Amino acid sequence: MSKFQQLEKVKLTGRRVILIRNAERVDRIFPDWMNMAFDANGKYQPYDLNQPLSLPNRTGSFHQFRYDAPITELGCVVSMMIGRALKFNSQHPHKVFTSPALRCIQSCKNILKATGNSELKMCIEPAFFEWLSWYEVLPDWISEDDLMKSNYKIDNNYKPILSREEIRNRRNESHIAFYDRCIQAFKNILEIENKPGYMLFVVHSLTMDAISRHLNARKTETILQSDMQMIGGNYPYCSVLVYEELADKTWRLVPRAMPSLTYMDFTSRVNFEFVRRN
Numbered sequence: 001m002s003k004f005q006q007l008e009k010v011k012l013t014g015r016r017v018i019l020i021r022n023a024e025r026v027d028r029i030f031p032d033w034m035n036m037a038f039d040a041n042g043k044y045q046p047y048d049l050n051q052p053l054s055l056p057n058r059t060g061s062f063h064q065f066r067y068d069a070p071i072t073e074l075g076c077v078v079s080m081m082i083g084r085a086l087k088f089n090s091q092h093p094h095k096v097f098t099s100p101a102l103r104c105i106q107s108c109k110n111i112l113k114a115t116g117n118s119e120l121k122m123c124i125e126p127a128f129f130e131w132l133s134w135y136e137v138l139p140d141w142i143s144e145d146d147l148m149k150s151n152y153k154i155d156n157n158y159k160p161i162l163s164r165e166e167i168r169n170r171r172n173e174s175h176i177a178f179y180d181r182c183i184q185a186f187k188n189i190l191e192i193e194n195k196p197g198y199m200l201f202v203v204h205s206l207t208m209d210a211i212s213r214h215l216n217a218r219k220t221e222t223i224l225q226s227d228m229q230m231i232g233g234n235y236p237y238c239s240v241l242v243y244e245e246l247a248d249k250t251w252r253l254v255p256r257a258m259p260s261l262t263y264m265d266f267t268s269r270v271n272f273e274f275v276r277r278n
Helices: 003-008 033-037 062-066 073-088 102-115 144-149 164-168 175-192 205-215 225-234
Strands: 012-021 093-098 122-124 197-203 240-246 251-253
Touching: 012 205, 033 062, 073 102, 093 102, 102 122, 102 197, 175 205, 197 205, 205 225, 205 240, 205 251
Parallel strands: 012 197, 093 122, 093 197
Antiparallel strands: 012 240, 240 251
């Protein structure tokens, strides 16, 4: 019996996980955008066609966008293309989780819009926010109330694994503690959401690496902090990983579950060798 035939005979539970990184963010393409796109009173005026036409209203100062930036117009288009691919491949999520970062929430909204399921509500999980040690100033995330006022579909009945305040109190967590934090939150969600079907997680590149490390049955103790500096290149914007659960409760990666997106010198394809590293 060939290896392919052996794989075909593996029994599945029907549960699948889709991990998607956020789309292109404004502050990476336009580092000085906060100084150039806002006047002294906080009025926003884009100066490039790749900048969003408008921004969601948020309680507090417009300066909060400095550490919690939106996605670009191209980011909107690419995330919708990813959503369209999910639709064409009949990968319709029944549950959606996202980091509290605006770039993840906006990416998620566009993905769901393109799948034709824009009414599916997002569960905002602070435990999936990226490593806090990367931030000199912690972001003040946009509130769920502000998001809903801007027509974002948010599940305000969802009780997060870790609250926003609990995450902010982990300011000095080690890189290993970050991985363990994401993995534990993911495991808790799997215990609660146990019905067959697709669960979608729109998160950061580093969060994708943490969750995939758990699904690949890799240890967190062997993670090098130097690896974390290469995460973005190995999990590009809007990169996708799909896993399926086997009957023995282990998970396997489905490398060809969805085609990657390529244009100019960009590809959304993940580096699978990096994903599978020990």
